[in-house]
Amino acid sequence: MRWILLCCLCLSLPALADLDYALKPRLIADDTWLLEGSTDNFNKTNGGNIVNTAFIVTEAGVVVIDTGPSRRYGEALRQAIAGVTAKPVIQVLLTHHHPDHALGNQAFKTVPIGALADTTRLLHEQGDGMAENLYRLVGDWMRGTEVVLPTQVLEPGVLSVGSHDLRLLAFTGHTGADLAILDSKTGVLFAGDLVFYQRALTTPNSPGLAAWLADIERLQALPWTLLVPGHGPVAGDARPLEQMRDYLTWLDQLLRDGAAQGSEMAELIRSPIPERFAAISLNRYELIRSVSHLYPRYEREQLQRVDTPAPLLRN
Ligand SMILES: [Zn+2]
Numbered sequence: 025m026r027w028i029l030l031c032c033l034c035l036s037l038p039a040l041a042d043l044d045y046a047l048k049p050r051l052i053a054d055d056t057w058l059l060e061g062s063t064d065n066f067n068k069t070n071g072g073n074i075v076n077t078a079f080i081v082t083e084a085g086v087v088v089i090d091t092g093p094s095r096r097y098g099e100a101l102r103q104a105i106a107g108v109t110a111k112p113v114i115q116v117l118l119t120h121h122h123p124d125h126a127l128g129n130q131a132f133k134t135v136p137i138g139a140l141a142d143t144t145r146l147l148h149e150q151g152d153g154m155a156e157n158l159y160r161l162v163g164d165w166m167r168g169t170e171v172v173l174p175t176q177v178l179e180p181g182v183l184s185v186g187s188h189d190l191r192l193l194a195f196t197g198h199t200g201a202d203l204a205i206l207d208s209k210t211g212v213l214f215a216g217d218l219v220f221y222q223r224a225l226t227t228p229n230s231p232g233l234a235a236w237l238a239d240i241e242r243l244q245a246l247p248w249t250l251l252v253p254g255h256g257p258v259a260g261d262a263r264p265l266e267q268m269r270d271y272l273t274w275l276d277q278l279l280r281d282g283a284a285q286g287s288e289m290a291e292l293i294r295s296p297i298p299e300r301f302a303a304i305s306l307n308r309y310e311l312i313r314s315v316s317h318l319y320p321r322y323e324r325e326q327l328q329r330v331d332t333p334a335p336l337l338r339n
Contacts, residue, residue, distance in 0.1 A: 098128025
C-alpha cells in the first residue's frame with residue numbers, strides 16, 4: 025500500500041513542477057508593464073491566467089495592479105517584477121474582488137493592499153466560495169491559495185507614487201465596486217473588468233447594465249491615451265469601449281424584449297448572437313451565464329404586482 029502511495033506521489037511531483045505561468049511582462053508605456061492573460065475560460069492548462077495584471081515602476085517603488093488568480097500566480101508576478109527592477113513593491117491596487125484579480129494577494133502580504141471599501145466587503149463575503157470554485161476549475165495551480173483581504177481602504181482621488189499621479193476612480197457597473205486607475209503621467213487607463221475586449225463580459229455581481237453603460241460613458245470622457253482592459257488586448261483608441269457599449273446595449277435589449285414577450289430563460293440562452301460579436305471569445309458561454317444572472321430582474325420589472333395602485337379614473 026505504502027509503495028503505491030509513494031508511486032502516486034512521485035508521478036504527481038513532476039506535474040506540479042510543470043505548473044509555470046511563464047509570465048512575461050511587456051512594456052506598454054513609460055515605467056508601465058503588462059502581463060496579458062488569455063481570453064479563454066479558467067482551465068487546468070492556463071491555471072486561471074485569463075486576466076491582465078500590470079505594474080508601474082516609480083522612483084519610490086513598484087505599484088501592482090491586481091494580483092492574479094492564485095498564490096502561485098502572485099509569486100510568479102513578484103518574480104517577474106524582480107526581473108525588471110530592483111525596486112521594492114510598495115503598493116497593490118485591486119480593481120475589484122473577483123478571484124482572477126485578487127487571489128494572488130497572498131504573495132503581497134507585506135505590502136499595503138488597497139481596494140474600495142465594498143471590494144473588501146465583497147471579497148470577505150464571497151472570496152472563499154470563489155476560491156473553492158477555482159480549485160475545482162484549475163486544480164493544482166491553486167494549491168495553497170487562500171483569500172487575503174485588502175489592508176487599506178481606497179477613496180476616489182489622486183494617489184501620488186514617485187512622479188506618477190494615479191487618479192483612483194470609483195465605478196459600479198461590473199461588481200458594484202469597481203476601481204479604475206488613470207496614470208496622469210503616462211495616460212494609461214487601467215479599466216479593470218469595466219472593460220472586456222474581444223472576450224465576453226461577465227455579470228455575476230453587476231448591479232445592472234444601465235449602470236455599466238453609464239460607466240462606459242464616464243471612462244470614454246477621461247483623458248487617457250492607452251486603455252488596459254481587465255481581459256483582452258490593450259488599445260490606443262476607443263474600440264474596446266465601443267464594443268462594450270454595443271454589446272451591453274444588445275444584451276439589455278435582448279433581455280428586455282424577452283421579458284416583454286414572456287420568453288423562457290431556456291429560449292433566451294439560445295438567441296442568435298449577432299455576427300459582429302462572433303469573434304468575441306466565450307460569447308455563448310457568457311450569454312448563458314448573463315441570462316441566468318440578470319433575466320429574473322427583467323422579468324420582475326415586466327410583471328407588475330396586481331396590488332400596484334391603479335391610476336385614478338378621470339370623470
Ligand atoms: Zn471581474
